[in-house]
Amino acid sequence: MADVIIVGGGLAGTVVASRLHQRKPALTIVLIEAGPDPTGHAHVDNPAEASLLHFSDLDYQYFTTPQQNLDGKSKYNCGAKSLGGGSVINNGGWIRGDAHDYDDWARDVGDARWSYEGLLPYFKRSEKHFDSGAEPLQHGFDGPVHTASVSSTGRRYPLRDTTLNLWSQLDLPHIHDLNDGRPQGISDLVENWRDGKRQIAPSMYPLEGVRVLTETLVRRVIMDEKKTTTGVELDTGETINLKEGGQVVISAGAYRTPQVLMLSGIGDATQLSQHGIPLTVDLPHVGQNLHDHLMVHRYWKLRHPEKGLAIGSPLFSGPNYGKGGPIDFLVRAPIPAEPLKAAIERDDGPVSDDHPLLNGPRTHLEMLLLYVVFGTEDQGLTIPLDGRSVTTMFMGCLPTSRGSVTLASTDPADHPVIDPNYYATEMDRHVMREGWRMQSRVIFETQEGREMFEREHTPPGFPVLGTDASDEQIDARIRMAGSTVYHPAGTSAMGSVVDGSLRVFGTQGLRVVDAGVIPKPLAAHYQAPVYAIAEQAVDIILDECFP
Structure with missing residues (x-):
């Protein structure tokens, strides 16, 4: 009993x-x-x-x-x-997300306990924040889950300044707290690794x-x-x-x-x-x-790999590199409201300007640059892990596509039938296209991008797509390359x-x-x-x- x-x-x-x-x-x-x-x-x-x-x-x-x-x-x-x-x-990854998301949840269910302020004591209760001088209204310092940022571990990757300048071309601010409920901008990645251990x-x-x-x-x-x-x-x-x-x-x-x-x-x-x-x-x-988050990886050949810029190069080493992932920054971005509204209306009919996905602005995209390549075979690519190439990722954060989990049988050992129904709404397609174009713009059309990268590795049969690519061309790449973030x-x-x-x-x-x-x-x-x-x-x- x-x-x-x-x-x-x-x-x-x-x-x-x-x-x-x-x-x-x-x-x-x-x-x-x-x-x-x-x-x-x-x-x-x-x-x-982990892989x-x-x-x-x-x-x-x-x-x-x-x-x-x-x-x-x-x-x-x-x-x-x-x-x-x-x-x-x-x-x-230790990312709470946007206060707007929780407040929307609380309004929908009529229970303030699930708002950002309602959950904040429990975020704090679980957390042992890496910066003892951080805002105590937002962070806990006595919880069991130790967190660490890239900077707090002492990692200093060779492309850090260049990567920050690259992402700054999106006109997003460099912020210093990823987990205060206002994450839009460019910030150090935060993880719950403790001295490099899970x-x-x-x-x-x-x-x-x-x-x-x-x-x-x-x-x-x-x-x-x-x-x-x-x-x-x-x-x-x-x-x-x-x-x-x-x-x-x-x-x-x-x-x-x-x-x-x-x-x-x-x-x-x-x-x-x-x-x-x-x-x-x-x-x-x-x-x-x-619901689940959909992401897309893109792969890029570095212009100066001889400088030891990525995993696979014998020169890619430094103090504390093993204390976190090979990433400097997480980019969290809104997207323009008017075209987003038009996409939502193609799914749902007329909506007002205070529609929850418009009112905020909301964090619709997450992006990052990893100093490594992986998963290339999923796109029909063979890119050696030799330090000559890196990966960018973008993820749609607030998808409206909905799927289901149903029974395959009455045997509890059998897997259920899982149908996420990815990429099913015009709103989701619009957001992912925006992510594609934002990355293309900073890489193909800025000095920082041109100096960092020589070219994109494209899957067999697919052309390089810049900011002038059509929706149909981008959709084709996303349909081929889209995968889950396991959320x-x-x-x-x-x-x-x-x-x-x-x-x-x-x-x-x-x-x-x-x-x-x-x-x-x-x-x-x-x-x-x-x-x-x-x-x-x-x-x-x-x-x-x-x-």
Whole structure:
């Protein structure tokens, strides 16, 4: 018997279990994770080796359905299968995003707890900020998650000044705090690497005192005739029961949480009947509203590689280079409102000037330059890792395309059917075209760009596209090259699947705590908001259930 059963030992589940035990040691807490404990696993400690964990035993190795708007290709979607979840396999970017995004979320659900100011105490609670002199109203200095900027680690890459001058041609300011809710501009990349090592969630949020079951799969949540949660059933048939008044918290992530809900009879009645699953709660939005960030890489040959400017050159070395990724700056940019409004209207019909995606301005694009090349084979390219080439990336931060997660079968071990429906709206296409043109402009049409780069490496059969390229030409490149940043969310959305206290509608004693509750995209890297969501969830659960 348990007071709290947490299904999913990823980032959010670990935080909830650890904090509940810390705050209420008398509670009996069971944390169930389908994957193994990653302690001692090769490549986990070194964040630079994250790509080596893809397609490993710590990766679910998801693939989407064929994506109609990305040349019909199925897209690989990494999903951590491990205690610690995404904290084991991500690249460590620590980006909260824009206050406007959270305030829009709070307005939509009518609950100020999910506004930027409402979440700010929990951002701070999770964080040990790298600069002790930073604004204390915005940052925490005693939290478990250590953060670091490029400058704070002492990294000084040879292209730093040139890269700053290049991005400055976009008429964006150089800002000094990426995580104060006003991130538009050019700022040092911030990561949650600690002295160059990965921090996985269980190392920061200890689980001593919690009963942890790894390599254990939950089949369904058990409910009585009053739709009160009484426990969970494992795939072995074993049950773990709740004490009276207890809580089941599903934290299995944006792909697996809706699967658990549907296997428990909570979801769209028609879909459940197709799989012979008895209906518990008709909640048709379960698994719907999937949103994710789409990105595109471009590859560039350096004009002076002999200076040791990128990974692969024997001259690319310096103090503390290993303490973070080979990046200096993150660029966060709005785009002009009038053409954006026209694109939104092509999707939705007439909108006012105070439409949420126009009113801000909002952070629609993220861009960066990496002093390395990788993933080139995905575009049919073979570029040697010899220090002669680098990569630029741009990402659409606030997509309006929506997809779904549905059941493939009633076997909890099977992958769900994942259809992100990438690049499906004119608004998303417009934003990504803007990102393409902004990069083309600073590289092809400025002195800084011409001095830094000799040429672009283009995929076979595709021409070099400058700022005068047509929408159709740019779309063709994006359809070929677009890929995910691994930020799925929204499939257990607040307002349609859970309420402001994270309770699943129509049930008692059942909550969701993971990125699936985020109802609209955030211009963030999702580990930072998920830590904050989980921290606030602990307060809510204690206040409402275990005062």
